[in-house]
Amino acid sequence: CSVDMHAERVRHATVTDGFGHHIRITGVATDCSSGAWDAHDGFYDVVFYDCIARGGVSGFNLRGDHYNIIGGMVDGCMQGVFLFDYASNCVIKGLTVTNTNLNTEGADTGTGAGIEIGTMLGGNPMSGLLVEDCNFDNLAGQGIFVGVGETVTDVRIRNNSFRNVTGPVIEIPGTGTYQRWRVNDNIVEDNRGTPTTTSFYYQH
Numbered sequence: 001c002s003v004d005m006h007a008e009r010v011r012h013a014t015v016t017d018g019f020g021h022h023i024r025i026t027g028v029a030t031d032c033s034s035g036a037w038d039a040h041d042g043f044y045d046v047v048f049y050d051c052i053a054r055g056g057v058s059g060f061n062l063r064g065d066h067y068n069i070i071g072g073m074v075d076g077c078m079q080g081v082f083l084f085d086y087a088s089n090c091v092i093k094g095l096t097v098t099n100t101n102l103n104t105e106g107a108d109t110g111t112g113a114g115i116e117i118g119t120m121l122g123g124n125p126m127s128g129l130l131v132e133d134c135n136f137d138n139l140a141g142q143g144i145f146v147g148v149g150e151t152v153t154d155v156r157i158r159n160n161s162f163r164n165v166t167g168p169v170i171e172i173p174g175t176g177t178y179q180r181w182r183v184n185d186n187i188v189e190d191n192r193g194t195p196t197t198t199s200f201y202y203q204h
Contacts, residue, residue: 133159
C-alpha cells in the first residue's frame with residue numbers, strides 16, 4: 001500500500017494506528033501541531049520515503065516495530081524524530097534535520113534534538129536502531145538524545161554529519177541500560193558548545 005499526502009496545519013499528516021504492514025508513505029507536511037508523520041505500534045514495516053516536514057512540533061513520531069525513514073527532511077520543527085512506546089528495529093537513513101527550535105508554547109513541545117529516544121517509552125525496552133547517512137545541522141538541542149532511565153540496546157550510529165549543534169552530539173543519561181552501541185565514522189564540526197558538550201556525552 002502506498003500513500004502520498006500533502007497536509008498543512010493539522011495535528012498529523014498521516015497516522016498509522018491499529019494493524020497493518022508493508023506501508024510506503026510519501027508527502028509534505030507543514031506546521032503540524034504534533035508529529036507530522038505519526039506511526040503508532042501495531043503496524044509492521046512502515047517506510048516514510050522522502051517525507052518532508054516543515055515547522056510544527058516534530059517531523060516523525062515512531063512507536064512500533066520496523067518503522068523506517070528513508071531520505072526526507074525536517075526543517076524548522078521542535079525536534080526531528082521522536083522514538084518512544086514500542087519503537088524497535090527502526091532505520092533512519094539519509095534524513096536531513098535542520099533548524100530545530102525550543103519553542104515551549106502549548107501542550108506539545110520539543111527538545112530541539114535531531115533524534116530523541118525515550119522519555120515516553122514507559123518502561124518498554126527499545127532494541128535495534130540504525131542511524132546512517134543523515135545530516136544534522138543548526139540544532140537548538142542535542143544531535144541524539146536518550147531519556148533518563150530507559151533501556152536502549154543494539155544501536156548503530158554511522159556515517160552521519162553533525163554541524164552547528166548546540167547541545168551534546170550524543171547524550172546518554174546516567175541511569176538506564178545502554179548496551180551494544182556502536183558509533184563510528186561520523187563528522188562532528190562547527191558546533192556551538194564547549195568540547196565536552198559537542199561530542200559523545202555519557203553521564204556514568
